[in-house]
Amino acid sequence: MLFQTPLITSYKLQMAELVNIQRWLTSIMVKPGSLAEKVQRADQHYHLDHSAVIRGTDRMSPQQKIGIYARGYIARLLECMSAEFPAVKYLMGEDLFETFAKAYLIRAPSTSPDLYDLGKHFPAFLKASQPKNKVVGNQTFDLPVDLATLERAIAEAARIPGLESQIPDTSSEPDIFHLFGDAGIHPSPCMLLLYLQYPLIDFVRAVQHDEQPDAPPPAESYVVVSRKNYIVYTHTLLPWQWFFLKGLQSTGSYRKAVEDAARSSGESTDSIMADLVLWLPIAENFGYVYRAL
Template identity: 35%
Template sequence: MPDLADLQAALQQAVTGPAPETWGRAGALLAPSPMSPERRLSLYAHGYRARLLDSLRREFPALCALMGSTVFDLFAEGYIEACPPGTPSLHDLGGRFPAWLEQTRPADAGEEAQLPIQLARLERAWSGALRAPGPEGLTPPPPDLLLHPSGRLKLPGTTVLLRLDFDFAPLLAAVAEGNPPPTPQARPTLVAIARSNYRISLHTLSPGRFAWLRALGHDGAPALAAAATAAEGEDPGALLADLVLWLPMAIQAGLVIAD
């Protein structure tokens, strides 16, 4: 008689692996019933996989809209078979999806193959920002903090910086409004995902602002020192003036918090 862990592993393989090849082996572990083990496993597997597919569609709505539901489901089903859930939380289900898309990308695929991979990374970061500890309830830093040499700032867990090869902002806006998704334009784009008042937003950044936020990091740093680091190759005075004017908006958007 298998122990509970072995039974659970066998049933998970049956409902997430290729069917019906795995149903016979798992069916032998089931209690007797008027319905055949294969039929019982088939019903459960289809229902379980449908819930997993629905979860992935909800976490990656822009990617699903861009690919089309039929193509997206083919990729999602392959992912579920290759990377079945390892925890009870559906939030963890899509954690490896972007990496899996990268790993299964054909070796001779062109740069356009990066589009769905980068969009998946963007949407996964968006999903993570919904759950991470954010700026809500914290005392915001003073808007003139950059003028104080000892002032320190950091990124909350809800701020994610991404370097992208495509501009996804019009696509995300169209999908949020229920409109047909436009094809993203291929161009280097620096973005930050941030949360404020429990609302997630996407911010397109200049190279200087992006470098400054990256220099601050999640561990925190002196804001002036981070500005000097970010200004490498640029006019430090111009960048500092831009950051001083932009900081109140960055605080309001939840991009930075006091360290």
């Protein structure tokens, strides 16, 4: 840099070496390719010689020692991906799942201390991996995307802040608040709404129970994932119910949510209002909504 005295202390020089070594090893771990290729590329890029950085022993060369970390990185995170997406893994089979999961880890290495963030973008990655020239009307490639979306939502609903220990449970108290406009009905903070091309709830449940379900045929599916008293629920909704909850989430207004539901589902507002009388207690029981008293 101009006009700055190039006073580089030994400490700073050594620290620069530490920075370089850490970047070198990280790149070997997270980049694609065979171990030998990765080590060679990293050596060239960071101007290091791995055999001059890592001590070899009689039993193992420096590259073999680096390989323990490189292999462990992928194996460890693949296990995490398998734990979060067991139904996607079942659907794809182990080899294909690992191919996609490895490609995902290479494309988007973790940047968070929280392992739960690891799978956050996997559904979008699968979506982006669909062939560009897929036949219109062929929904086959949507199936793993929808499945990953649903499994990710289940994982998120299990962890995000919910109603427990915040809002008194009023679901068993009979009242008719919901009959009157903006009646203090609010969407639960841990309710997630998904529009899917496949009915997948039973499929995911069967995989969770170590069964071997067949993939379902395509059929549009309005899904809610929610948590109440620490129990995660996944249900299929009628379109008006789903649009009502979506409207409640986006506007915060009961009346506008009814209007949204009517407009989007083709039902009349009177019909929806009447059905809500019966359905809202159920929605409250499963933690889709709550009442602020």
